[in-house]
Amino acid sequence: MDILKIKGNTYCIDTGMTYIPFYKINDEKIIMLDTGWKKEERDGIEEVLESNNFKVSAIINSHAHIDHIGNNEYFKNKYNSIIAMSDFEALTCSSEINLKVFYGSQTLESVKEHFGHMICKTDIRIFENQDEISVCDVNFKIVHTPGHSPAHICIITPDDVAYLGDALISYNVMKGAKIPYSFILSEDMKSKAKLYDLHCSKYVVAHKGIYDNIKKLIDDNMDFYEDRAMKIYEVIEGQMTLEDLMKAVIKKFNINVNSIDRYYLIERMLKSYVEYLYDIKKLNLIMEDGFLKYSK
Ligand SMILES: [Zn+2]
Incomplete structure (x- = not known):
C-alpha cells in the first residue's frame, strides 16, 4: 500500500x-x-x-x-x-x-x-x-x-x-x-x-x-x-412481489447470488431502488391475495 x-x-x-x-x-x-x-x-x-x-x-x-x-x-x-x-x-x-x-x-x-x-x-x-x-x-x-x-x-x-x-x-x-x-x-x-x-x-x-x-x-x-433505477423499472411487468422482482433483476443484470449473505445484500440494494421508484411515483404498491405487489 x-x-x-x-x-x-x-x-x-x-x-x-x-x-x-x-x-x-x-x-x-x-x-x-x-x-x-x-x-x-x-x-x-x-x-x-x-x-x-x-x-x-x-x-x-x-x-x-x-x-x-x-x-x-x-x-x-x-x-x-x-x-x-x-x-x-x-x-x-x-x-x-x-x-x-x-x-x-x-x-x-x-x-x-x-x-x-x-x-x-x-x-x-x-x-x-x-x-x-x-x-x-x-x-x-x-x-x-x-x-x-x-x-x-x-x-x-x-x-x-x-x-x-x-x-x-x-x-x-x-x-x-x-x-x-x-x-x-x-x-x-x-x-x-x-x-x-x-x-x-x-x-x-x-x-x-x-x-x-x-x-x-x-x-x-x-x-x-437514475439510469439504474430506470433499468429496474423496465423489468417490472404486471404485478410483482419483491421476490418476483428480485428474480427478474438478478436475471437481467446477470448477478451472481452464491450465498445467503449475498442474497440479503442484493435484497437491501434492490429495495432502495424500488422505494425510490415508489417515492418518485413511478410505481404503485397494491395488496393482492394477501401479498404486497408492485405495478407501474
Ligand atoms: Zn458505504
Missing part, C-alpha cells in the same frame, strides 16, 4: 480498492478518516502505519459500513484512539442488537458473526445541526449527506480537502457496478446535489479517486443511479 500526498497535511493510504485519508498532526500523530475493511485491508494498513511510525490519535468516520469502520475497534485498542462519527451511525455500531436493527433481515447470530467486529465505542458524536468538529485540537468541517447510509457525512480537513466517503462513486466503480448501494436513494440524490455547493481545493472519493473539481462527477453519478 502507498501513501499519497493530497495537500498540506492531508494524505491518504491507497489500499488498492480504497483511499483512506488521514491528517498529520505532527510527524507521529495522525487522524484517520475511516479505517477500512478488516478482511482485506487491516494487515496492509497496519504495515503502512508501522513503517511510517504513525500513531492513530483519532478516527473520524464518514459512515458505519463494514468497509469504513472495519478496523475502528482494533486501532482504538492498539493506539487508544478517539473515535468520532455521526450520532446515528455511532448508535448503529454500538451493540449487536443495534447492528441487528440495521441488518434487519439477517438473524442475530449471522449479524454477530459477520458484523460483530464493527462494534466500537464512539467518543465524540456528531449531531445533525453541527457543521464543524474539533478533534485533537484540529478543526474539521462537516457536511451532512444522508442517503448512502442513514447519517453519512463528508469531512473537510483544515487543508480544504473534502473527504466524500461514499457520497459519490468514481468512474471505475461505475464501470463495474451493476446496482450501486444506497440506503435511501431519494435522500442520496439530494445529498449528491448538495455537493454542487462545495468549493474545496481537492475532493477524495473512497472508492476511489482524487479530484480538483467534482461538478461533472456529480452529474454523472446522478445520471448513473
Whole structure:
C-alpha cells in the first residue's frame, strides 16, 4: 500500500480498492478518516502505519459500513484512539442488537458473526445541526449527506480537502457496478446535489479517486443511479412481489447470488431502488391475495 500526498497535511493510504485519508498532526500523530475493511485491508494498513511510525490519535468516520469502520475497534485498542462519527451511525455500531436493527433481515447470530467486529465505542458524536468538529485540537468541517447510509457525512480537513466517503462513486466503480448501494436513494440524490455547493481545493472519493473539481462527477453519478433505477423499472411487468422482482433483476443484470449473505445484500440494494421508484411515483404498491405487489 502507498501513501499519497493530497495537500498540506492531508494524505491518504491507497489500499488498492480504497483511499483512506488521514491528517498529520505532527510527524507521529495522525487522524484517520475511516479505517477500512478488516478482511482485506487491516494487515496492509497496519504495515503502512508501522513503517511510517504513525500513531492513530483519532478516527473520524464518514459512515458505519463494514468497509469504513472495519478496523475502528482494533486501532482504538492498539493506539487508544478517539473515535468520532455521526450520532446515528455511532448508535448503529454500538451493540449487536443495534447492528441487528440495521441488518434487519439477517438473524442475530449471522449479524454477530459477520458484523460483530464493527462494534466500537464512539467518543465524540456528531449531531445533525453541527457543521464543524474539533478533534485533537484540529478543526474539521462537516457536511451532512444522508442517503448512502442513514447519517453519512463528508469531512473537510483544515487543508480544504473534502473527504466524500461514499457520497459519490468514481468512474471505475461505475464501470463495474451493476446496482450501486444506497440506503435511501431519494435522500442520496439530494445529498449528491448538495455537493454542487462545495468549493474545496481537492475532493477524495473512497472508492476511489482524487479530484480538483467534482461538478461533472456529480452529474454523472446522478445520471448513473437514475439510469439504474430506470433499468429496474423496465423489468417490472404486471404485478410483482419483491421476490418476483428480485428474480427478474438478478436475471437481467446477470448477478451472481452464491450465498445467503449475498442474497440479503442484493435484497437491501434492490429495495432502495424500488422505494425510490415508489417515492418518485413511478410505481404503485397494491395488496393482492394477501401479498404486497408492485405495478407501474
Ligand atoms: Zn458505504
